[in-house]
Amino acid sequence: MGKKSKDKRDIYYRKAKEQGWRARSAFKLIQLADKFNLFDGVTKAVDLCAAPGSWSQVLSRKLYMCEEIDAEGIVTIASNGIAPPPEMWNRDAKIIAVDLQPMSPLPGVIQLQGDITQFSTAQNIITKFNGDQADLVVCDGAPDVSGLHDMDVYVQSQLLLGALHIACNVLRRGGNFVAKMFRAKQNHLLIYQLKTIFQEVSFHKPTSSRNSSTEAFVVALNYRPPKGFNPTLLTNYLGIGKDNFDGLTGINKFIIPFIVSGDLSGYDADATYPLYQDDEPEYEYRYTEPVQPPLRVGYLDNSPDPEDLPMELPELTPQHIKEFNLPYKRHRDYVIEQFKMLMQDHSYDVAIASDVPQVKVEKVLPAINNEDFNRVQLSITLPEYTIEGDGILISEEIPHPQRCCEQMKPTFLKLYDYTDDAPEDLKRVCQYYEQLNKYFNEATGEENNILNVNANTLEQYKNDISTFYLPCSCGKCE
Amino acid sequence: MALVKFTGKLIKTDVTAIKLLENHLLCGIGAFLHVYSIDETASSLLHKLRVFNGVRIYGIQLSESGNKVLLHAENQIKVYSMDLKSLEFKEIACVESSDWVLRAKWIDSDENIVAISMHNVIEYYTKDLELKKSIVCEERCILYCANLSYNRWEDLVVLSGTVFSEVLIWKPSFDEGAELCKVLRRLTGHNGVLFSIHHVPGMELICTTSDDRSVILWQFDGELQDVLKTNEEIRLKKRMYGHKARVFGCQLLTNHVVSIGEDGFLIVWDLNGNLLRKIEAHQNGRIWSVDCSEERNMIVTGGGDSGVIVFPIKPLMMIDHLEFQEKATPKHLVLLENNDIVLITDKGCVYQMNSESDWCRLMWTFEEFESYSLLEVSSCRKMIALAGFKGVIRVITLNESNGKLELTAYHRGIEKDRTYSLHWLNCKHILTCGIDGLLYLWRIENGALILLHISQLPKIKERWSTAACLCGKGIAVGDRKGNLHYYDLHDLNPMQTFKRTHNHLGITNLHYDSTSGILTTLGRNSRVCKFKLDSHTRQLELLTSDKLPFTWLCSMVQEKRIITAFSGNDFVLWDYKTRRVVLQLGCGGGHRSWDFNPKHSKFEYVYIKNKTINVIKSEWSCINSRDIIKGFHVNEINSLRCLKRDGCIYSLSGGEDTTLRIAKYDGQNFENIDVLKSHLSSIRCLNLYQLEDESKCFLFSAGGRGQIILWQLDFNKENICNQLFSYYEADSNLSEVRVMDLCSAKINDEVLLFAACSDGKIKIYSMQNDELKLAKTLEYKLKCILKVTLLTYEDETIVVSMATDGYLVFWDLKTGYKFGEIKAHISGINSFAFRKMNEDIFLFLTGGDDNALTMNLFKIVRNENELGLETISDYSNDGTHVAQVSGVYLDEEYFMATSLDQKLTIFKYDILNGTILVRYAGVYNSTISDAKGIEVFRSEKSLEIVLYGLGIEIINCNLSV
Numbered sequence A: 001m002g003k004k005s006k007d008k009r010d011i012y013y014r015k016a017k018e019q020g021w022r023a024r025s026a027f028k029l030i031q032l033a034d035k036f037n038l039f040d041g042v043t044k045a046v047d048l049c050a051a052p053g054s055w056s057q058v059l060s061r062k063l064y065m066c067e068e069i070d071a072e073g074i075v076t077i078a079s080n081g082i083a084p085p086p087e088m089w090n091r092d093a094k095i096i097a098v099d100l101q102p103m104s105p106l107p108g109v110i111q112l113q114g115d116i117t118q119f120s121t122a123q124n125i126i127t128k129f130n131g132d133q134a135d136l137v138v139c140d141g142a143p144d145v146s147g148l149h150d151m152d153v154y155v156q157s158q159l160l161l162g163a164l165h166i167a168c169n170v171l172r173r174g175g176n177f178v179a180k181m182f183r184a185k186q187n188h189l190l191i192y193q194l195k196t197i198f199q200e201v202s203f204h205k206p207t208s209s210r211n212s213s214t215e216a217f218v219v220a221l222n223y224r225p226p227k228g229f230n231p232t233l234l235t236n237y238l239g240i241g242k243d244n245f246d247g248l249t250g251i252n253k254f255i256i257p258f259i260v261s262g263d264l265s266g267y268d269a270d271a272t273y274p275l276y277q278d279d280e281p282e283y284e285y286r287y288t289e290p291v292q293p294p295l296r297v298g299y300l301d302n303s304p305d306p307e308d309l310p311m312e313l314p315e316l317t318p319q320h321i322k323e324f325n326l327p328y329k330r331h332r333d334y335v336i337e338q339f340k341m342l343m344q345d346h347s348y349d350v351a352i353a354s355d356v357p358q359v360k361v362e363k364v365l366p367a368i369n370n371e372d373f374n375r376v377q378l379s380i381t382l383p384e385y386t387i388e389g390d391g392i393l394i395s396e397e398i399p400h401p402q403r404c405c406e407q408m409k410p411t412f413l414k415l416y417d418y419t420d421d422a423p424e425d426l427k428r429v430c431q432y433y434e435q436l437n438k439y440f441n442e443a444t445g446e447e448n449n450i451l452n453v454n455a456n457t458l459e460q461y462k463n464d465i466s467t468f469y470l471p472c473s474c475g476k477c478e
Numbered sequence B: 001m002a003l004v005k006f007t008g009k010l011i012k013t014d015v016t017a018i019k020l021l022e023n024h025l026l027c028g029i030g031a032f033l034h035v036y037s038i039d040e041t042a043s044s045l046l047h048k049l050r051v052f053n054g055v056r057i058y059g060i061q062l063s064e065s066g067n068k069v070l071l072h073a074e075n076q077i078k079v080y081s082m083d084l085k086s087l088e089f090k091e092i093a094c095v096e097s098s099d100w101v102l103r104a105k106w107i108d109s110d111e112n113i114v115a116i117s118m119h120n121v122i123e124y125y126t127k128d129l130e131l132k133k134s135i136v137c138e139e140r141c142i143l144y145c146a147n148l149s150y151n152r153w154e155d156l157v158v159l160s161g162t163v164f165s166e167v168l169i170w171k172p173s174f175d176e177g178a179e180l181c182k183v184l185r186r187l188t189g190h191n192g193v194l195f196s197i198h199h200v201p202g203m204e205l206i207c208t209t210s211d212d213r214s215v216i217l218w219q220f221d222g223e224l225q226d227v228l229k230t231n232e233e234i235r236l237k238k239r240m241y242g243h244k245a246r247v248f249g250c251q252l253l254t255n256h257v258v259s260i261g262e263d264g265f266l267i268v269w270d271l272n273g274n275l276l277r278k279i280e281a282h283q284n285g286r287i288w289s290v291d292c293s294e295e296r297n298m299i300v301t302g303g304g305d306s307g308v309i310v311f312p313i314k315p316l317m318m319i320d321h322l323e324f325q326e327k328a329t330p331k332h333l334v335l336l337e338n339n340d341i342v343l344i345t346d347k348g349c350v351y352q353m354n355s356e357s358d359w360c361r362l363m364w365t366f367e368e369f370e371s372y373s374l375l376e377v378s379s380c381r382k383m384i385a386l387a388g389f390k391g392v393i394r395v396i397t398l399n400e401s402n403g404k405l406e407l408t409a410y411h412r413g414i415e416k417d418r419t420y421s422l423h424w425l426n427c428k429h430i431l432t433c434g435i436d437g438l439l440y441l442w443r444i445e446n447g448a449l450i451l452l453h454i455s456q457l458p459k460i461k462e463r464w465s466t467a468a469c470l471c472g473k474g475i476a477v478g479d480r481k482g483n484l485h486y487y488d489l490h491d492l493n494p495m496q497t498f499k500r501t502h503n504h505l506g507i508t509n510l511h512y513d514s515t516s517g518i519l520t521t522l523g524r525n526s527r528v529c530k531f532k533l534d535s536h537t538r539q540l541e542l543l544t545s546d547k548l549p550f551t552w553l554c555s556m557v558q559e560k561r562i563i564t565a566f567s568g569n570d571f572v573l574w575d576y577k578t579r580r581v582v583l584q585l586g587c588g589g590g591h592r593s594w595d596f597n598p599k600h601s602k603f604e605y606v607y608i609k610n611k612t613i614n615v616i617k618s619e620w621s622c623i624n625s626r627d628i629i630k631g632f633h634v635n636e637i638n639s640l641r642c643l644k645r646d647g648c649i650y651s652l653s654g655g656e657d658t659t660l661r662i663a664k665y666d667g668q669n670f671e672n673i674d675v676l677k678s679h680l681s682s683i684r685c686l687n688l689y690q691l692e693d694e695s696k697c698f699l700f701s702a703g704g705r706g707q708i709i710l711w712q713l714d715f716n717k718e719n720i721c722n723q724l725f726s727y728y729e730a731d732s733n734l735s736e737v738r739v740m741d742l743c744s745a746k747i748n749d750e751v752l753l754f755a756a757c758s759d760g761k762i763k764i765y766s767m768q769n770d771e772l773k774l775a776k777t778l779e780y781k782l783k784c785i786l787k788v789t790l791l792t793y794e795d796e797t798i799v800v801s802m803a804t805d806g807y808l809v810f811w812d813l814k815t816g817y818k819f820g821e822i823k824a825h826i827s828g829i830n831s832f833a834f835r836k837m838n839e840d841i842f843l844f845l846t847g848g849d850d851n852a853l854t855m856n857l858f859k860i861v862r863n864e865n866e867l868g869l870e871t872i873s874d875y876s877n878d879g880t881h882v883a884q885v886s887g888v889y890l891d892e893e894y895f896m897a898t899s900l901d902q903k904l905t906i907f908k909y910d911i912l913n914g915t916i917l918v919r920y921a922g923v924y925n926s927t928i929s930d931a932k933g934i935e936v937f938r939s940e941k942s943l944e945i946v947l948y949g950l951g952i953e954i955i956n957c958n959l960s961v
């Protein structure tokens, strides 16, 4: 069940894959939009911190390709059940997506690569609008989480300020702004101050955010800056950090409504779902391959919550094992975990009974020709297993009894030949090893690490198993 | 306004700032500055003060005069006067900047202070922190790091690192009239956010580290100052890879570069960028801070595991290579007590050699040892035994007066009686293993070997022994297949056999300690097993089996708590106590012939590689690291339970790092007692069940993969905590279920455990013979259940569950049906506490994911045999906390809450005619992020609070203000 395990753990992850979204975060925007009719009358939108692009995807399908998306994230096409053909697409729609990372293209989306806190990026976006104004600015930005919570919160609030600065420059009067922010010490003040430039401000948590997640979204509706408002002075204007809540009296000093959006009777981001549900007989579970892979896996670590891990990584197939683009420790741990599970699945109960194969990060290779990611090599150490009886299987490292050989390498020896009436567990072990062999060869690219012995040679060794040693390269061994 | 007074007593969390002084060490841990004395061998905490309120120290800078210290935290800067003799610290000045301060320092001979903030702005202050001016860099964007170089305003050079991979070099005094200050140089080469930059005036190098896992050394000619005035280039000299994750910090020293990373590695490089040493520290958690002193050969690091460690920059070692000149190939070698080496070749020639005086002498040629031989040294290292194919055994002794080797004993043997292995039991006895697993016990006496006893290994493939030792009145023998046998000296067959103590690669080492009666076994399967010998029954009993990070374990240096092992091609010395690598030497792996001789203050390691004898010598003190502060959990603590015994607080904690830890706090020191690693996945909840015997209780721990472990705590035992049973779902469909909370009670003479699960079920287990059996399941909806607890009403047990939907749900345990619910929060309920007011009235306090604190006063009623619920009143507060409320506490007078907003709040309350009246009583700003809960001990006039999350803080709350 290895590759299905995340499907069980995270219903939104599974739904995202099934419905073709690049990341589960798509549901956050969908739920917010549903609650506030954010897309009504919108043709021009800016998506800040957009990679890998699930929010842009929602914007593109809704605004450009004119598809309908319901609150559950299902694209319901149109009333007549037919997807609008390209000639029906809204060519007036303009969507600009900005991120530090590149992302794969989407219909109707103009991409910019840059730092949204940098002054020049803001100017760049303004130029792209050619004097036009935007109806909606969204920002799902999250810093490269360092693990120092206070610093991450601060950087996150700076991203929000950057986004707000851009919004104030491109939004039309009456336009809307949605941005991610962490619920943490001083941040509330920031939202409070947003009230001076937007008519309605509230603070939301979509049900697709996990319970433990500190992330929330501020939704600011109806942009109406005071006269003479100069957005370039925004930083000073909002100046956070000066105030703190020490004078707090417990009698509500600032009350900004905290709202949960999304249907509470709907899916729960924290629950473990079975793959088949009793009350959903018509729903048939099929494992779905992940959607569009991100251009740079590195984005992953930037997300504040592990829940935002993209769907591209977890599915391990032998091809992936050879070399994996995993610049961060967290990803590697994740892949290793997944891999172990995968291995376990193939081993039935056998692998659980013996040791789980050890997967080790062998090497981190530097980037190849200007690709901005790095590769790792994984190696797999097979667990030993011996069964004597009707069938024979030996798979273990057998060093020579004489320690004569300096260069001796651990060698895997595998003998298998089982008949159909061999004991059930033996068959399983053999299948398991076949599977492992495959992975191991794929992973190392070295076929000869494992020696396959056929039925004939097997006969030869059968009687004398205990004294059979693999010849080693030194040539001096007996 | 505040009705109570809070005092922070102890903190263990990320060590974000560290400064090494002559004899002292300053550490910034949370809002507290800790002062340690430190010398070559010892260290101790001298003083601790709370510098900031709820923000943590990110930088410590000493004034040139040494009597003032500059500290910064988030956007605050403070100056303290400091006297390290009297330990007096006084606040002199403080300022709040409008932006996060990345770095600050003294300049102009302590007359002024400069600070660089996150938006690339320099603030120039007087020594009393009055702002003189701000200089804004023309590149306005956010920075993660910056370095301030040179000590005078006119010279000051700023190197700032952007999120977009660039290093910007600028000079605030360049054109002070301009609105924005020009960037003089941009260094591009990194591929991700910059995390640290270092430059030292006088050095022609700049060092930077980044998100892209690399460290870069940049080079230029001359003084950086001058280079900036010309067109001279700053070149990328070397890009260094070695870290496996982000590189958080670096320091340039005169001869070295030191870097620290997210992966818990500390790497020492030379100035050409060659990796000299890689040290694994802080339990593989993140390393946040580093400081070095080259004169004292010291590096100190502060980690995410709350620990502080000192390391030598350079382990001092002597490395020698002796070319073996003769034609033959050296096969085996051993070290003697006088540091001489004895070696045998494939031609059966025995040589004696010495690495210091560089001589090598052929002693004997034994034709019987040609092509196959065994060479073993006794533990006193004065005797050597040789054996081979033809049954011959020879013993050689070192004559201590003249340093010569002498042949002392000889056994002729039978032709073709091959000796498979040979073990010294003590300096008089050896054990050899021959064909058919026959074990011969010999005594060396008067130039002869006297056969004392023969025993035999049970039948296995490859039937020979791999290790042996005397153990009480018998002999413990490990065989080639990893089985352990215990023989007495009367029988052919073993008295006792432990199958597969280690894996099929055999047992590598056996050691018996007669005082404790403990037998330790090492294997090539990463495991160290301990057995206890019962002197009456003469039976061995398995006590523990511990897994190490290396597979091939070799031997144990008892006195030093060091294990020797092989990891790939490296020989490793591993400190058993700190679980850390002490030394790692490339040698080509354990299949080579090698010997290791640990002595009291020194050690020596020799091995053969390509006909060369390699000798490495060092002293323990030159390689060893030392803990100044012991590490604790590496990541969040999800659950923590406290017990009070003998005036001490015992804390049991489990977290994301999958470890269960036991520690003891005596009001002063926080001491780790044990670390237990049995969980497959993170631990989310703990529950204690007190047994009748006061000193014993059950501890249940549970978390990911549906795993629940039952432990017994016994405070009279040396090992307080012992695992009794581990339950986990074999069904892979269930194995993704997380156990979120646990509670236990004795009901109808049966101990029942209730587990709140992420699949919307409450599973009830009964305990039988120290095992858990699933007895019953209560099914809620497909909502993750976060909390579960029990109420008693009359003689009924009521189960209360709380899930992500914000409802308190009441179940009648007898019928298994729910009979009532209260909507307490708009989303998940993270914490609760309750009081039984009388027979049927309960007061329930909950803290939610919606930032609110809610109280519900309700009554349980019985209508015609069915239970029911009547609410009386409620109270809700959603204005105090701005993030999830993750922990609450409730007693007769007060209630408390802690939240992810890092505030600990206390309220006084009353219930008048069924109405809840609440008064805010005070707040404590903690620096523990990701707070997960609180444990509280109430005494009449005070509260003792243990707050946990990413670290722990112990806080006292005085109620009589």
Ligand SMILES: C[S@@+](CC[C@H](N)C(=O)[O-])C[C@H]1O[C@@H](n2cnc3c(N)ncnc32)[C@H](O)[C@@H]1O
Binding pocket: A022, A023, A025, A026, A048, A049, A050, A051, A052, A053, A054, A055, A056, A098, A099, A100, A101, A114, A115, A116, A117, A140, A141, A142, A143, A144, A159, A299, A302, A303, A304, A308, B163
């Ligand atoms: C959680 S992801 C956004 C996910 C996206 N909304 C989606 O639905 O696919 C956060 C993104 O913020 C970006 N980011 C972080 N700091 C940034 C900055 N200073 N400027 C631009 N983008 C930034 C990261 O590169 C990352 O791709």
